[in-house]
Amino acid sequence: MESGTVKRFDALVVGGGIAGLQSALDLADQGFRVAIVEKDASIGGKMIRLSKVFPTLDCASCITTPKMAAAAHHANITLFTYCDLKSLDRNGDEFSAKVVQRPRYVDADKCIGCRQCEYNCPVLVADAEQGGFCATKAIAIPFSNAIPQLAILDTDHCMLCGKCASVCPTGAIDYFQQPQPFVIEAGTAILTTGFDLSPMTDKPQYGRGTIPNAIDALQMERLLAPHGPYNRVLRPSDGMEPDNIAYIQCAGSRDKSMGVSYCSRVCCMYAIKQAMLLSGALPLADITIYYMDIRAFGKGYEQFYQNAKAMGINFVKAKVAYIEAGDNGNVVLHYEDQLGGGITTAEHDLTVLSMGMLPSWNPAGICPVSIGSDHFINTIRPKIAPTLTDVEGVFTAGAGAGPKDIVDTITEAGSAATEAANYLTARSRKTAAA
Numbered sequence: 001m002e003s004g005t006v007k008r009f010d011a012l013v014v015g016g017g018i019a020g021l022q023s024a025l026d027l028a029d030q031g032f033r034v035a036i037v038e039k040d041a042s043i044g045g046k047m048i049r050l051s052k053v054f055p056t057l058d059c060a061s062c063i064t065t066p067k068m069a070a071a072a073h074h075a076n077i078t079l080f081t082y083c084d085l086k087s088l089d090r091n092g093d094e095f096s097a098k099v100v101q102r103p104r105y106v107d108a109d110k111c112i113g114c115r116q117c118e119y120n121c122p123v124l125v126a127d128a129e130q131g132g133f134c135a136t137k138a139i140a141i142p143f144s145n146a147i148p149q150l151a152i153l154d155t156d157h158c159m160l161c162g163k164c165a166s167v168c169p170t171g172a173i174d175y176f177q178q179p180q181p182f183v184i185e186a187g188t189a190i191l192t193t194g195f196d197l198s199p200m201t202d203k204p205q206y207g208r209g210t211i212p213n214a215i216d217a218l219q220m221e222r223l224l225a226p227h228g229p230y231n232r233v234l235r236p237s238d239g240m241e242p243d244n245i246a247y248i249q250c251a252g253s254r255d256k257s258m259g260v261s262y263c264s265r266v267c268c269m270y271a272i273k274q275a276m277l278l279s280g281a282l283p284l285a286d287i288t289i290y291y292m293d294i295r296a297f298g299k300g301y302e303q304f305y306q307n308a309k310a311m312g313i314n315f316v317k318a319k320v321a322y323i324e325a326g327d328n329g330n331v332v333l334h335y336e337d338q339l340g341g342g343i344t345t346a347e348h349d350l351t352v353l354s355m356g357m358l359p360s361w362n363p364a365g366i367c368p369v370s371i372g373s374d375h376f377i378n379t380i381r382p383k384i385a386p387t388l389t390d391v392e393g394v395f396t397a398g399a400g401a402g403p404k405d406i407v408d409t410i411t412e413a414g415s416a417a418t419e420a421a422n423y424l425t426a427r428s429r430k431t432a433a434a
Helices: 018-028 060-073 116-120 163-167 204-209 217-224 267-281 301-310 406-433
Strands: 005-008 011-014 034-037 077-080 083-091 094-101 124-126 135-137 180-186 188-191 195-197 214-216 244-248 286-291 314-325 331-337 342-348 350-353 357-359 394-396
Touching (some): 011 018, 011 180, 018 034, 018 077, 116 163, 188 406, 204 214, 244 267, 267 286, 267 301, 331 350
Parallel strands (some): 011 188, 214 350, 286 314
Antiparallel strands (some): 094 180, 331 342
């Protein structure tokens, strides 16, 4: 890929999570040529990292993987993974996006995904894809169903032993690979930039991430996943099967001290979902959810909540003030029971912090769209047309515009694709009439 190469498409989708994939597929099925620019090494976003989805408890991979494969094999969709969007500007009737392909140190045209480099690499590093609970190699394909199936070399840990290059059957290893800039020109853009969890390190009352058996919800998703790090639910510090598990709600939301004053909407439901899955994986375990309010807002969500209570999951209306490490690796919670129990403590083998949702992308200096007071992408008609930004021809969908669940995300993605298709069609008619 030469520096300054210009690639032309009808539509640009920024973000390859479930919203980006749905928008791209809807546009591509109408005959539009679509480019997906994704910062991660694989498409799929957060959803491909989940175990199951609420309230149906369907397999997350079973929903996401077919869409990933459909996008990868669609004649009208081109994937640009492991790329950074540097700018998105209007250029006449077109949008011009400056993108940089980060070096994988593996030639994408030569790599066949055989994983020989990974199998033979002698360097073990913590696997972020598995919550840091197990190890991967310094050169590896990110996870088993990643798309594309291309290895990435971790230069921070590689010791340049040359083993990967010596075993690669196609000579794909390139230690001298450099970032490659290129330009995408498109008639419209859809921003599906997703979310990140609020960091555990920002909350001193909850240990700033230093308590081994206090984990976040995405880490618990990996413990629950059938292809997780341990193939069963074990606590990280000692591999013990937990008998007593706590969930702390609003650990990263509705908290001005963390700069997240809003409700993240999905935390109650994903905690209930995980608690129900834990009840199946650990039938003898006691599971307690400490909550301020249960917000079961979607179709079937209230019944889902009632089912959890019927299964024996304990709900305590309380605000946990702080936690600390106890004996034997346990976590001690200090809280006020808001139903009259007063200030008290409880000890649990494993504690899950329900962190809030933060925007994973800040458009400042990159794209002219504005952001709201919550720092998510601003939508100008949220109740009527929630995908419209304040830049004509630029649309948004999913958690990039605010906290929402998967159902609403996919619905918005279809709406954004419709708006983008209408915009492209109207522009074509205007050009033809001129």
